[in-house]
Amino acid sequence: MSTWRIRLSLFLNFFVFAILLNTVGIVIKRVIDDYGVSEAMAASLEAYKDLSIAVGSFFLASYIPRFGYRRSMLVALLAVTIASMGVAVITGFWITPVLYMTIGVSFALIKGAVYSTVGLITRDQGEHTSLMNLLEGIFQVGALAGPLFFSVVMGLHFSWNQTYWIVALLSALAYLLLLITPLDESEVQSHPEQAGLVEMLKLLRWPLVWVFVLCAWLYVMIEQSFGTWLPTFHERIFGLDKHIAAGMLSVYAGSIALSRFVMSYLSRRIPWLPTQLTMLGGAFVLIVSILLTTAGWQGTTVDSWVAVPPLAWVFSMMGFFIGAIYPTIISIVLNKLEKPRHAAMTGLIIIFSALGGTTGSFVVGFISRSFSTHDAFYFPLIPITLLALMLIPYKRLADRFHPASPGG
Template sequence: MQTDIGAATAMHEKNVHLIRWLTYLMFMMFAMTSDSVGEIIKEVKREFDVSNTQASLMHSLFMIGIAFSGLFLGFLADKFGRKKTIILGLALFALSCYLFLVGSSFEFILGLITLSGLAVGVFKTAALALIGDISRSTKEHTGTMNGAEAFFGVGAIIGPLIVAWMVREGVDWKLLYVLAGGLCTLLILMAWKADYPVQAPPTHGHKPVSFISSLRLLKNPYAMGFSIGAFLYVAAESAIYVWMPSYLVCDAMSVSESFACYTDGPQKMLAMYAVSVFFSLRALGRFVGIWMMQRYNWALVLMLFSLAITLCFIAGLAGGKSVALYAFPLTGVFMSVIYPTFNSKGICCFAKSEHGTVAGVILFFTAAGAAAGPFIMGLVSDAFGGDAKYGFMVATGFSVVLFLGLLYNFVFNPTEKRLREIEAVEYS
């Protein structure tokens, strides 16, 4: 009997380990495309002769797709199960990637970008809910969330490097999406073969799950508090990977002169790969965050890191491009743990049977921030002659408000009691 129990436990642990790695790889795969957008926007502007505002739709429509999907389809993971929802989302994402092979107009590409955003919203909410199913405590949940976002960071490093190589070698940047589609197909096969854990049953008195469940959460102070924080954070973060490449380039007539204003070799190299440096620092910080969030007060860490982000933005604006070249990528260190911790603590304020729905609500505000932030920056930059500096003033405003909110969270700690209650009921 003991042997059978031990074998079953070992099998369960092995399966949880596999599910965790599948989740990490899903995050890495879609980051390859989503966080390459800053590099892609530069090519889109040249290829289709569009303005900053029009080019920013490459990012904004993707995020609008995620936002719509998160709010109106987030309940699918709770209603139909994590596995079916993940496979559905991955299949839609793969389809959108492969269709890049058959269309070349700017409008068609924007349509595919929107479809891929809808797909990401479907499988990401299910993946976020799945993290709750395999976690044994709220602290472990936060650690696993940082792990997932760390692999997202790895994908965010790989994607821009691939695009930079493609541009240098004269390869069409659209092939990045085809590559992501191939990886997505492999993940579909792995997800189909995996044995997912039993989904948590609804709590007593729980109402039937539907998109109304998501709308109901818009009145919940815990869901809205973390959602607004996610909006502000992502609006500031996306400023770096969407508009930093445009801010750092010199006033030049050709691609070869883009970084001519940086006189020494290392500076030119850093300017060329600034987005990859930012993502590298963010990914490294998230791996450290797995350890950090098990040992330190998460509210204190987030408050101090948000202050550091604000100071980096101010330094990059006040000191010009030569200072921003170092200050803006450095924000990756301080941004590393903020979003996964927001996501984890926000989801952990609810029963596991609601994790897909609440993950969708937070994802809606995340995507709304990622769509609105860069779009507003593009509008402001165009209004002042196309200089990205003015857009970064907007991003600095987002970071200031985020810091003030996290300062309030640290001082008053409004979620402490709720997290203790959930820990005792859902994770004991």
């Protein structure tokens, strides 16, 4: 089975959803200004997105093998194409919650189907890990491209909602590409008994799965701690102007993408555990060094990019040291499970990842309010250390795992 068109389709699917998921902050600001809604009502768009992802993952992801991977992706792409055109055409706040509910449920379908399809088109662990890192790297590129699309459209004096014509076009292209791309799902469809909500919950009988979800929870806690609060750190510690501080977040996202692209190449050539432990060690040393150096920092206001302190650039590159961990550990657990169980496992991945992101953002915010933003950034050292310690038993459990054994 030729896989290049399937791979291209998966890349485009992830790129489209990265744009949709990572521009909610822009949309929140625009609906406040254009539709006169309150900040609380506008902020509810985050809840519409996150809750629909969680609910969709819990109730739908495990049934994707029965419905079909290709069919699930086609339904998701068609839904967001129609929703995007709706936002572009209809003026009014009410259409935006509809958009984000559609995005959330559709993303649950897309992620479950994409992760599961990777298992069908790869031949071994190294190839699987390589493709997973490449997919997640493409997702980060989409996260960077989304705000740029909005910036260009608004810079040309069009309304922000006209950006969704671009999104609808990309989504429609992804739909048409997938429509003409064959995918052999016979290996999964021959085991319908391994799909369903009960099967997703039954995955938790294996110690490997428990250790994995803990690792995923810790990773997303680290990533979101930085992703949410790094602009605040840059403003309060380095004195960066707010637009520069926001722009530096793109450096962080870009460093995560770079890490995943590099690991996509290296994963077939070097063992994953020593690599990830080394990268986590680098993240730990970088955070400690930056925080010790900036203790009592009296930065002046920085309102131009050329005046950004080198330490701010270095701190924003933290994503390079952690970015490859998430797709790598996901690849390990999916490779150990039978392919019909991949979609159910993806449901657990999405749910526990959401919990980790919420926890990390909340804890850093709480410490910032109680002490200082500078002190709050010592917190990620805890999940970094715990994650490094958990990766060791995770590899041992994975090496001896057999799905026929309840004890893993």
